[in-house]
Amino acid sequence: MKKLLGILGAMGLVASTGSVVVACGGDKDTTKATKISINAAGDAQESEVTISAFVEGKTTGEASSSSTTSILNVTSPTFSKDVLKGNVKFELKDKDAVRAAEVKETITFKYNDAVVATFEVTVAKSATTPAPEAKKDLATITGDDLVLAAGDMDEAAAKAAAIAKINAKLEITVVETTDVTFDGFVKAEAAVDASEGVEAKPEVKGTIVVKAVEASTLVSGTVTFTWSIA
Known part of the structure:
Protein backbone atom coordinates (compact mmCIF):
# COMPACT_ATOMS: atom_id res chain seq x y z
CA MET A 1 0.00 0.00 0.00
CA LYS A 2 2.80 2.39 0.91
CA LYS A 3 4.48 1.53 -2.37
CA LEU A 4 1.26 2.29 -4.28
CA LEU A 5 0.83 5.61 -2.48
CA GLY A 6 4.40 6.49 -3.28
CA ILE A 7 3.77 5.87 -6.99
CA LEU A 8 0.54 7.87 -6.92
CA GLY A 9 2.28 10.67 -5.05
CA ALA A 10 4.99 10.84 -7.66
CA MET A 11 2.28 11.16 -10.32
CA GLY A 12 0.51 13.91 -8.35
CA LEU A 13 -2.63 11.84 -7.89
CA VAL A 14 -2.80 11.56 -4.11
CA ALA A 15 -6.12 12.99 -2.82
CA SER A 16 -5.99 15.43 0.08
CA THR A 17 -8.67 16.56 2.49
CA GLY A 18 -10.74 19.55 1.42
CA SER A 19 -12.70 20.67 -1.59
CA VAL A 20 -11.52 20.18 -5.14
CA VAL A 21 -12.17 22.76 -7.88
CA VAL A 22 -12.07 21.57 -11.46
CA ALA A 23 -11.52 24.19 -14.16
CA CYS A 24 -12.17 23.25 -17.76
CA GLY A 25 -10.02 25.08 -20.24
CA GLY A 26 -12.76 26.11 -22.68
CA ASP A 27 -15.51 26.94 -20.19
CA LYS A 28 -16.51 30.52 -19.38
CA ASP A 29 -18.29 31.69 -16.26
CA THR A 30 -21.48 33.22 -17.70
CA THR A 31 -22.47 34.58 -14.31
CA LYS A 32 -19.53 36.99 -14.28
CA ALA A 33 -20.19 40.00 -16.46
CA THR A 34 -17.59 41.31 -18.88
CA LYS A 35 -17.17 45.07 -18.59
CA ILE A 36 -17.55 47.14 -21.77
CA SER A 37 -16.88 50.89 -21.89
CA ILE A 38 -18.14 53.17 -24.65
CA ASN A 39 -16.53 56.61 -24.69
CA ALA A 40 -18.14 60.03 -24.96
CA ALA A 41 -17.74 59.95 -28.74
CA GLY A 42 -19.82 56.75 -28.85
CA ASP A 43 -17.22 54.57 -30.58
CA ALA A 44 -18.38 50.97 -31.09
CA GLN A 45 -16.84 48.19 -28.97
CA GLU A 46 -16.54 44.43 -29.41
CA SER A 47 -16.09 41.44 -27.14
CA GLU A 48 -15.44 37.80 -28.05
CA VAL A 49 -17.89 35.02 -27.19
CA THR A 50 -17.65 31.26 -27.72
CA ILE A 51 -20.53 28.81 -28.04
CA SER A 52 -20.14 25.19 -26.94
CA ALA A 53 -21.74 23.63 -30.02
CA PHE A 54 -23.38 24.77 -33.24
CA VAL A 55 -27.09 24.11 -33.72
CA GLU A 56 -28.15 23.63 -37.33
CA GLY A 57 -30.08 26.63 -38.60
CA LYS A 58 -29.07 28.94 -35.75
CA THR A 59 -26.30 31.13 -37.08
CA THR A 60 -26.63 33.98 -34.58
CA GLY A 61 -27.29 34.57 -30.92
CA GLU A 62 -29.71 36.99 -29.27
CA ALA A 63 -29.02 39.91 -26.95
CA SER A 64 -31.35 41.49 -24.40
CA SER A 65 -30.89 44.57 -22.23
CA SER A 66 -31.75 45.26 -18.62
CA SER A 67 -33.15 48.61 -19.79
CA THR A 68 -36.59 49.01 -21.33
CA THR A 69 -35.27 52.11 -23.10
CA SER A 70 -31.94 50.73 -24.26
CA ILE A 71 -29.65 53.11 -26.15
CA LEU A 72 -27.62 50.21 -27.57
CA ASN A 73 -27.64 48.14 -30.73
CA VAL A 74 -26.01 44.77 -30.05
CA THR A 75 -24.96 42.66 -33.04
CA SER A 76 -24.24 38.93 -32.80
CA PRO A 77 -21.37 37.24 -34.63
CA THR A 78 -22.25 34.61 -37.24
CA PHE A 79 -21.69 31.01 -36.12
CA SER A 80 -21.35 27.76 -38.09
CA LYS A 81 -20.24 24.22 -37.38
CA ASP A 82 -16.70 25.35 -38.11
CA VAL A 83 -16.94 28.76 -36.40
CA LEU A 84 -17.88 28.63 -32.72
CA LYS A 85 -16.50 31.99 -31.67
CA GLY A 86 -16.80 35.59 -32.76
CA ASN A 87 -17.19 39.16 -31.56
CA VAL A 88 -20.37 40.70 -30.18
CA LYS A 89 -20.55 44.34 -31.32
CA PHE A 90 -21.93 47.15 -29.16
CA GLU A 91 -23.02 50.40 -30.83
CA LEU A 92 -25.13 53.39 -29.87
CA LYS A 93 -28.51 53.64 -31.57
CA ASP A 94 -28.01 57.39 -31.88
CA LYS A 95 -24.45 58.69 -31.51
CA ASP A 96 -25.70 62.27 -31.75
CA ALA A 97 -28.13 61.98 -28.85
CA VAL A 98 -26.92 64.02 -25.89
CA ARG A 99 -26.29 62.06 -22.69
CA ALA A 100 -26.31 64.36 -19.68
CA ALA A 101 -25.07 61.53 -17.44
CA GLU A 102 -23.34 58.17 -17.66
CA VAL A 103 -25.61 55.33 -18.84
CA LYS A 104 -25.30 51.72 -17.68
CA GLU A 105 -26.95 48.62 -19.14
CA THR A 106 -26.55 44.91 -18.52
CA ILE A 107 -26.64 42.90 -21.74
CA THR A 108 -27.37 39.17 -21.70
CA PHE A 109 -26.20 37.26 -24.80
CA LYS A 110 -27.83 33.89 -25.50
CA TYR A 111 -27.37 31.20 -28.10
CA ASN A 112 -30.03 28.52 -28.53
CA ASP A 113 -31.74 29.89 -25.38
CA ALA A 114 -28.64 29.30 -23.23
CA VAL A 115 -26.74 32.19 -21.67
CA VAL A 116 -23.32 32.46 -23.27
CA ALA A 117 -22.16 35.71 -21.68
CA THR A 118 -23.29 38.80 -19.82
CA PHE A 119 -21.87 42.28 -20.28
CA GLU A 120 -21.93 45.38 -18.11
CA VAL A 121 -21.89 48.21 -20.62
CA THR A 122 -21.08 51.72 -19.44
CA VAL A 123 -21.62 54.61 -21.86
CA ALA A 124 -19.89 57.86 -20.93
CA LYS A 125 -21.89 61.07 -20.80
CA SER A 126 -21.59 63.33 -23.80
CA ALA A 127 -18.57 65.60 -23.98
CA THR A 128 -20.94 68.57 -23.96
CA THR A 129 -24.27 68.74 -22.19
CA PRO A 130 -27.22 70.76 -23.46
CA ALA A 131 -27.75 74.20 -22.02
CA PRO A 132 -30.77 74.36 -19.74
CA GLU A 133 -33.89 75.80 -21.31
CA ALA A 134 -34.48 79.47 -20.59
CA LYS A 135 -36.99 80.22 -17.86
Whole structure:
Protein backbone atom coordinates (compact mmCIF):
# COMPACT_ATOMS: atom_id res chain seq x y z
CA MET A 1 0.00 0.00 0.00
CA LYS A 2 2.80 2.39 0.91
CA LYS A 3 4.48 1.53 -2.37
CA LEU A 4 1.26 2.29 -4.28
CA LEU A 5 0.83 5.61 -2.48
CA GLY A 6 4.40 6.49 -3.28
CA ILE A 7 3.77 5.87 -6.99
CA LEU A 8 0.54 7.87 -6.92
CA GLY A 9 2.28 10.67 -5.05
CA ALA A 10 4.99 10.84 -7.66
CA MET A 11 2.28 11.16 -10.32
CA GLY A 12 0.51 13.91 -8.35
CA LEU A 13 -2.63 11.84 -7.89
CA VAL A 14 -2.80 11.56 -4.11
CA ALA A 15 -6.12 12.99 -2.82
CA SER A 16 -5.99 15.43 0.08
CA THR A 17 -8.67 16.56 2.49
CA GLY A 18 -10.74 19.55 1.42
CA SER A 19 -12.70 20.67 -1.59
CA VAL A 20 -11.52 20.18 -5.14
CA VAL A 21 -12.17 22.76 -7.88
CA VAL A 22 -12.07 21.57 -11.46
CA ALA A 23 -11.52 24.19 -14.16
CA CYS A 24 -12.17 23.25 -17.76
CA GLY A 25 -10.02 25.08 -20.24
CA GLY A 26 -12.76 26.11 -22.68
CA ASP A 27 -15.51 26.94 -20.19
CA LYS A 28 -16.51 30.52 -19.38
CA ASP A 29 -18.29 31.69 -16.26
CA THR A 30 -21.48 33.22 -17.70
CA THR A 31 -22.47 34.58 -14.31
CA LYS A 32 -19.53 36.99 -14.28
CA ALA A 33 -20.19 40.00 -16.46
CA THR A 34 -17.59 41.31 -18.88
CA LYS A 35 -17.17 45.07 -18.59
CA ILE A 36 -17.55 47.14 -21.77
CA SER A 37 -16.88 50.89 -21.89
CA ILE A 38 -18.14 53.17 -24.65
CA ASN A 39 -16.53 56.61 -24.69
CA ALA A 40 -18.14 60.03 -24.96
CA ALA A 41 -17.74 59.95 -28.74
CA GLY A 42 -19.82 56.75 -28.85
CA ASP A 43 -17.22 54.57 -30.58
CA ALA A 44 -18.38 50.97 -31.09
CA GLN A 45 -16.84 48.19 -28.97
CA GLU A 46 -16.54 44.43 -29.41
CA SER A 47 -16.09 41.44 -27.14
CA GLU A 48 -15.44 37.80 -28.05
CA VAL A 49 -17.89 35.02 -27.19
CA THR A 50 -17.65 31.26 -27.72
CA ILE A 51 -20.53 28.81 -28.04
CA SER A 52 -20.14 25.19 -26.94
CA ALA A 53 -21.74 23.63 -30.02
CA PHE A 54 -23.38 24.77 -33.24
CA VAL A 55 -27.09 24.11 -33.72
CA GLU A 56 -28.15 23.63 -37.33
CA GLY A 57 -30.08 26.63 -38.60
CA LYS A 58 -29.07 28.94 -35.75
CA THR A 59 -26.30 31.13 -37.08
CA THR A 60 -26.63 33.98 -34.58
CA GLY A 61 -27.29 34.57 -30.92
CA GLU A 62 -29.71 36.99 -29.27
CA ALA A 63 -29.02 39.91 -26.95
CA SER A 64 -31.35 41.49 -24.40
CA SER A 65 -30.89 44.57 -22.23
CA SER A 66 -31.75 45.26 -18.62
CA SER A 67 -33.15 48.61 -19.79
CA THR A 68 -36.59 49.01 -21.33
CA THR A 69 -35.27 52.11 -23.10
CA SER A 70 -31.94 50.73 -24.26
CA ILE A 71 -29.65 53.11 -26.15
CA LEU A 72 -27.62 50.21 -27.57
CA ASN A 73 -27.64 48.14 -30.73
CA VAL A 74 -26.01 44.77 -30.05
CA THR A 75 -24.96 42.66 -33.04
CA SER A 76 -24.24 38.93 -32.80
CA PRO A 77 -21.37 37.24 -34.63
CA THR A 78 -22.25 34.61 -37.24
CA PHE A 79 -21.69 31.01 -36.12
CA SER A 80 -21.35 27.76 -38.09
CA LYS A 81 -20.24 24.22 -37.38
CA ASP A 82 -16.70 25.35 -38.11
CA VAL A 83 -16.94 28.76 -36.40
CA LEU A 84 -17.88 28.63 -32.72
CA LYS A 85 -16.50 31.99 -31.67
CA GLY A 86 -16.80 35.59 -32.76
CA ASN A 87 -17.19 39.16 -31.56
CA VAL A 88 -20.37 40.70 -30.18
CA LYS A 89 -20.55 44.34 -31.32
CA PHE A 90 -21.93 47.15 -29.16
CA GLU A 91 -23.02 50.40 -30.83
CA LEU A 92 -25.13 53.39 -29.87
CA LYS A 93 -28.51 53.64 -31.57
CA ASP A 94 -28.01 57.39 -31.88
CA LYS A 95 -24.45 58.69 -31.51
CA ASP A 96 -25.70 62.27 -31.75
CA ALA A 97 -28.13 61.98 -28.85
CA VAL A 98 -26.92 64.02 -25.89
CA ARG A 99 -26.29 62.06 -22.69
CA ALA A 100 -26.31 64.36 -19.68
CA ALA A 101 -25.07 61.53 -17.44
CA GLU A 102 -23.34 58.17 -17.66
CA VAL A 103 -25.61 55.33 -18.84
CA LYS A 104 -25.30 51.72 -17.68
CA GLU A 105 -26.95 48.62 -19.14
CA THR A 106 -26.55 44.91 -18.52
CA ILE A 107 -26.64 42.90 -21.74
CA THR A 108 -27.37 39.17 -21.70
CA PHE A 109 -26.20 37.26 -24.80
CA LYS A 110 -27.83 33.89 -25.50
CA TYR A 111 -27.37 31.20 -28.10
CA ASN A 112 -30.03 28.52 -28.53
CA ASP A 113 -31.74 29.89 -25.38
CA ALA A 114 -28.64 29.30 -23.23
CA VAL A 115 -26.74 32.19 -21.67
CA VAL A 116 -23.32 32.46 -23.27
CA ALA A 117 -22.16 35.71 -21.68
CA THR A 118 -23.29 38.80 -19.82
CA PHE A 119 -21.87 42.28 -20.28
CA GLU A 120 -21.93 45.38 -18.11
CA VAL A 121 -21.89 48.21 -20.62
CA THR A 122 -21.08 51.72 -19.44
CA VAL A 123 -21.62 54.61 -21.86
CA ALA A 124 -19.89 57.86 -20.93
CA LYS A 125 -21.89 61.07 -20.80
CA SER A 126 -21.59 63.33 -23.80
CA ALA A 127 -18.57 65.60 -23.98
CA THR A 128 -20.94 68.57 -23.96
CA THR A 129 -24.27 68.74 -22.19
CA PRO A 130 -27.22 70.76 -23.46
CA ALA A 131 -27.75 74.20 -22.02
CA PRO A 132 -30.77 74.36 -19.74
CA GLU A 133 -33.89 75.80 -21.31
CA ALA A 134 -34.48 79.47 -20.59
CA LYS A 135 -36.99 80.22 -17.86
CA LYS A 136 -40.35 81.55 -18.97
CA ASP A 137 -41.23 85.00 -17.66
CA LEU A 138 -44.54 85.23 -15.82
CA ALA A 139 -44.75 88.85 -16.96
CA THR A 140 -45.36 87.67 -20.54
CA ILE A 141 -48.91 86.77 -19.48
CA THR A 142 -50.83 89.93 -20.37
CA GLY A 143 -54.20 91.39 -21.35
CA ASP A 144 -57.31 89.29 -20.92
CA ASP A 145 -55.16 86.38 -19.73
CA LEU A 146 -54.65 88.26 -16.47
CA VAL A 147 -58.34 87.87 -15.66
CA LEU A 148 -59.42 84.62 -14.01
CA ALA A 149 -62.90 83.18 -14.32
CA ALA A 150 -65.45 84.94 -12.13
CA GLY A 151 -66.44 83.32 -8.89
CA ASP A 152 -66.57 83.55 -5.12
CA MET A 153 -63.08 82.06 -4.70
CA ASP A 154 -61.20 81.64 -1.47
CA GLU A 155 -57.39 81.78 -1.48
CA ALA A 156 -56.93 78.07 -2.22
CA ALA A 157 -59.27 78.24 -5.22
CA ALA A 158 -57.55 81.39 -6.48
CA LYS A 159 -54.14 79.70 -6.25
CA ALA A 160 -55.40 76.71 -8.23
CA ALA A 161 -56.93 78.97 -10.90
CA ALA A 162 -53.73 81.01 -11.19
CA ILE A 163 -51.54 77.91 -11.56
CA ALA A 164 -53.89 76.50 -14.20
CA LYS A 165 -53.70 79.77 -16.14
CA ILE A 166 -49.88 79.88 -15.96
CA ASN A 167 -49.53 76.27 -17.08
CA ALA A 168 -51.94 76.76 -19.99
CA LYS A 169 -50.43 80.01 -21.26
CA LEU A 170 -46.75 79.12 -20.84
CA GLU A 171 -47.15 75.40 -21.63
CA ILE A 172 -45.33 74.24 -18.52
CA THR A 173 -46.23 72.64 -15.19
CA VAL A 174 -45.39 74.82 -12.23
CA VAL A 175 -45.72 73.66 -8.64
CA GLU A 176 -46.37 75.85 -5.61
CA THR A 177 -43.29 76.30 -3.40
CA THR A 178 -40.99 74.64 -5.97
CA ASP A 179 -41.69 77.14 -8.74
CA VAL A 180 -44.04 79.83 -7.46
CA THR A 181 -45.26 81.48 -4.28
CA PHE A 182 -48.37 83.58 -3.69
CA ASP A 183 -48.94 86.95 -2.08
CA GLY A 184 -51.47 89.78 -1.83
CA PHE A 185 -54.67 87.72 -1.88
CA VAL A 186 -57.80 89.87 -1.86
CA LYS A 187 -61.21 88.21 -1.90
CA ALA A 188 -63.64 89.47 -4.55
CA GLU A 189 -66.76 91.23 -3.32
CA ALA A 190 -69.87 92.31 -5.18
CA ALA A 191 -70.98 95.93 -5.26
CA VAL A 192 -73.65 96.92 -2.75
CA ASP A 193 -76.28 99.51 -3.64
CA ALA A 194 -77.25 102.04 -1.04
CA SER A 195 -80.56 101.49 0.65
CA GLU A 196 -82.19 102.43 3.90
CA GLY A 197 -79.68 101.62 6.61
CA VAL A 198 -77.20 100.16 4.11
CA GLU A 199 -74.16 102.01 2.88
CA ALA A 200 -73.24 101.67 -0.76
CA LYS A 201 -70.03 99.75 -1.46
CA PRO A 202 -68.17 99.49 -4.75
CA GLU A 203 -67.23 96.16 -6.27
CA VAL A 204 -63.94 94.74 -5.03
CA LYS A 205 -61.93 92.80 -7.59
CA GLY A 206 -60.30 89.62 -6.40
CA THR A 207 -56.51 89.78 -6.59
CA ILE A 208 -53.63 87.35 -6.20
CA VAL A 209 -49.94 87.93 -6.91
CA VAL A 210 -47.79 85.07 -8.19
CA LYS A 211 -44.01 85.27 -7.77
CA ALA A 212 -41.45 82.91 -9.29
CA VAL A 213 -39.16 81.09 -6.86
CA GLU A 214 -35.56 82.02 -7.63
CA ALA A 215 -34.46 78.38 -7.70
CA SER A 216 -37.19 77.38 -10.17
CA THR A 217 -35.91 76.00 -13.46
CA LEU A 218 -39.18 76.86 -15.21
CA VAL A 219 -40.23 80.44 -14.49
CA SER A 220 -39.06 83.88 -13.48
CA GLY A 221 -40.78 87.18 -12.74
CA THR A 222 -44.13 88.13 -11.24
CA VAL A 223 -47.73 88.26 -12.42
CA THR A 224 -50.94 89.55 -10.83
CA PHE A 225 -54.34 88.01 -11.60
CA THR A 226 -57.74 89.55 -10.92
CA TRP A 227 -61.34 88.33 -11.09
CA SER A 228 -64.88 89.37 -10.29
CA ILE A 229 -67.26 87.62 -7.97
CA ALA A 230 -69.81 87.25 -10.77
